[in-house]
Amino acid sequence: MTYAVLETMMVQVTDMTGGDGAMLDPQVLLDTLGVAMATGGEFAEVFVEDRRSTSALLDDSRIEELTSGRDRGAGIRVVVGETTGFAHTADLSPAGLRAAATAASAAARSGGSGVRVVALDAMSGPASALVEILPSDVPKARKVALLERADDAARSRDGAITQVTVRYADSQRRIQIANSDGLLTGDRQIRTLFSVSCVASGDSGMQTGRESVGHTIGFELFDRVDVEELAGRAAGRALTKLDAVPAPSGEMPVVVGPGGGGVLFHEACGHGLEADLVAKAASVFAGRRGEVVAASMVSLVDDGTMAGEWGRYGIDDEGRPAQHNVLIRDGVLTDFMWDRLRARKEGRESSGNGRRQSYRHLPMVRMTNTYLEAGDDDPAEILAGTQRGVYVAQLGGGQVNTATGDFVFGMTEAYLIEDGRLTAPIRDGNLIGNGPAALLDIDAIAGDFAMGSPGTCGKDGQGVPVGDGTPTLRVARLTVGGTAA
Amino acid sequence: MSELLEIAERIVGWADSGEQVEAVVVHERETEVRAYEGEVESLTVAESSGVGIRVIRDGRQGFAYAGTLDPDALVEVMREARDNLGFATPDEHCSLAVPDGVAPVGMDLYRDALLDLSIDAKVQMALDLERLTLSADSRISGVESAEYSDSVSSSAVATTTGIRSTSRETGCFLSAYALAEAGGETQTGFGFSLGRQPGDLDVEAAAAEAAERSTRMLGAVKPPSGRMTVVFDPWVSAQFLGIVGGTLSGEAVQKGRSLFADRLGEDVAAPILTLVDDPTDPAAYTATETDGEGLATRRNVLLADGRLERFVHNSETARRAGTVSTGSAVRGYSSTPGVGIRAVAVVPGDRSPADLISGIRDGLLIQGVSGLHSGVNAVSGDFSTGAEGLRIRDGELAEPVREFTIASTIQKMLNDVTAIGDDLQWLPMRAAGVTLVIGELTVSGV
Structure with missing residues (x-):
C-alpha cells in the first residue's frame, strides 16, 4: 500500500546557477x-519562478479535460528592521521588475540611505533532481491513456463501484533566487502525481475509497507504479467500507499502519516545531529544546533531501539547500525548523525549510518529508497486544492548533481491534488528541517503515507539497470521534 | 474593466469555424498588512492577472490558462487549449453557455472608497487591531496574527455564443488571532470584521471578539462522551451549511456522488429549515452579479420547510438534466466551470441565541471546529470533527471544553435541527452563519 523510497538518483551536471539554465540574466x-x-x-531578495503544469481528468468514464497551465513571475522582498515589504509581478521585463522592487521597497517603508551594492556570487547548489523522462517530452495521449486503464481496472473490480474519478498531474517548476547577501542560485523541481477516487454503492448507502501516488520524478513513475493495481486498491477500499460499522466513540488505543501515521506526526508536533510559530509563543513546544517531549523510542526527522519523495527539493524557496534535520532524538526535542528570517534573528543558519506556494507568496517555515524512524517492535505483536481499539490503515489529513497542541486527523480506512485482532471496518471520522500528550503516549514502534501518500500542507493560506512516513505504531490513548455508543 | 472584456473578445475572435471559444480574463489588486508587536511585520502589495481559454469542437473540450495577460502568452494558451480538446471524450452536452435573457441584478459591489484608502491608513488599522486585541483583556498574552487585507477584482467573460459579461468587486477584511494565557495554559480565539469598503470595518469589534473567544476557553477541560444537545454558533453553522450546499450540486447528483440524488421533492430536513443560495444578496461577502460562465446569478431556494426543492446547475449540468442553468458556475481563471453554491443562508428564526440557550438544561455550545476536510465525507454523509466550546448547564453558559469531537451524519443532523436563532451573519465564506440548535450529536471526549 505504500511505495519504497527510490534509492537511485542520477546526478546531472549543473550550470553556474545550480539549476536548469539561468532564467533571468544576473x-x-x-x-x-x-x-x-x-x-x-x-x-x-528576488525570487523568480516559471511553472508549467499539465493535468488530465477522467470522471464518469469520460476524459473531461486536459488542462495546460503556465505561471511565471517574480516576488521581491525587502527587509527593513522588523518589517518585510513584498511585491510580486508577472512582468519579468527589467521595467516590470523595477516597478515591483520599488513597490516592495516602499512597502518596507525604508527611510535610511544605506545604499549597499552587492556582487552576485553564482553558487553551484545541490544538483537539481535529474528525471529520466521529462513529462513535457511525453505525448499527451500517453498521459490520457493511463486514466482509461485505471478507470477500467476500478470498475472491473466489482459491479458495486458506481463512480470513478482519475486524475493525472505533472508540473515543472524552475526557480531562481538572488539576494543582497550575494546569493545567486536556482533549482528545477519536477512532480508527477496520479490519483484514483471511487464510489461504491450498496444497501448501506455510498462509500468512498482513494489512492494516490506522487513523486519528484518524471513520467518514469509509471514504469514503477501499476495504475491498474492502484485503481484496484482504491476500489477495494470503497467496497470494504460498504460493510463498515459506525466508529466507536471515546478514548482508546490506536494502532496506525505503516506509512499511514505521518499525518499524525505532521499535526501532533510537526507544525509546533516550526520556528515562526515558536517565536510567537504560538506553539506548545516553545522553549522546550533539550527537554523530553516524547516517548524514548521516538526519533522524528524532517528531510528535504529524500530522493524522489513528494516534499523533496534541491534548494528551498530562499535558496538554501535542503537538509536532513533531526527534530526529536530518542524522545528529546533537538531542534526546530527554520527559515531565513527566523534563523537570522537567532544568529544561526536556516535549516532549509523556507518555502512558498508560488512567487505570489512570502516564504515561511514549512515541513518537507517528515518521518518517524523505525523501531524494534513486531507489527503483529503490537496488534496482538491491543485488547480493544482502532487500527487506522489510511489517514485522510488533519489539522492542529499549535498554541494548544490539540490536533485531529481523519481515518479513511480503519478497523476495530477486538481481542488483538482486526474485525469490522469502520466508517470515516476524525480522531482527536493533544500533541505533547500523544507523543508521550506512544508505546510501540515497529520496524516496518514506509512512506505515505503525497500530501499538500496548508498554512496561512499557502499549500506546499509534503511527504511523510512511519512504521506501524501505537498510541496508548487517543479519542476516536465516532457515533457508536 | 472594459480592457479585460476587450482582451476576452479579441481571443474569442480567434475562433475557427466549427469551434466554440470562451475566454475568462481576471485582474486583481491586493494589499495585505500584518502587524506584530507594534510594528508592521509584513506589507504585501500586488497586482495579478490571468486568463483561461476553453475551446469546444465536436463535443470535445480543451482548456488552458496562464497567470499573465502578456500577448504572447494568450496565443500560447489558445494553442494549448485547442490542442488539448483532441484528447477529450466527445459528449453531446459539452457546450458553452448561451445568453438566457436573465438580466444581472444590479448591485453596488465596487466601492471607490477602498481604492482611495492610503497604505498608511491600512497599516494603521492593522496596528490598531493588534493593540486593541492585546489591551482588551489582561490575560491576552500575544496576538499571533493581526491582519488587514483587501482586494479589488475585475473579471470579464466572452464567448462565441454571445456571452459578454463583466463584474467587479471590492472587499476588505480584518482578522486577529489572539493568544490568552493563565497558569501556564494557552488558548486561542479568532475575531474578524469584513466589508466592501474601509468604513464597513469595525476594528474594536474584531479585537473584542478575538479576546472574548480566547479568554473564555481558559481552563477548558475534556468533556465526557455521550449524546447531547449541541448549539452551533454562526461561525460553525456556516461551515456545515457550506458542506450541505456542496451536496446539492447538479454535478454531484449526475455523477452519483450526492447523498440527496434521488430525493428531490422529499422532506430531507427538519420543517423549520429553509435554505437559500442567493449571490444576489449584496450583504453576502461572496455576492456577485454574474457566474463563472457569464450568466446572471440568481436566488435559488434549495430547501423549503425541510423539503428538497432544487439542485444548482451550470449550463452543462443543466443540459444534461434537461433544465436551465441556475447561474451556479463557479471557477477561477485556472479551471473550467464547476457547479456550486455561492452564498447559502438559512432563513433565520426569531429567538436570540441567549434565549435558545436558556432552554437547554445540559448541552454544549460549539465555537470552533477542526478537521472538516479530514472528517466529513460528503458522499457517505458521515461527519466527525474536532470541536471546542462551552458547556451549557441549566440554560447558562458554563465551563469551557476542548479536545473532543462531535459526530453524526449530514442526513441525520439536518433532521435534528430543533431551533434557529435570529442572528444571521455573513462570513468570509460561501455561507452565512446563524445559531442552530441540534437536538442530538455524539460527543466523544473522555
Missing part, C-alpha cells in the same frame, strides 16, 4: 536588487 537581478535597496534596508 545583471538584471543585480539591478533589481539595487532598486530594492536604494533607500536602505538590511536585506532584499
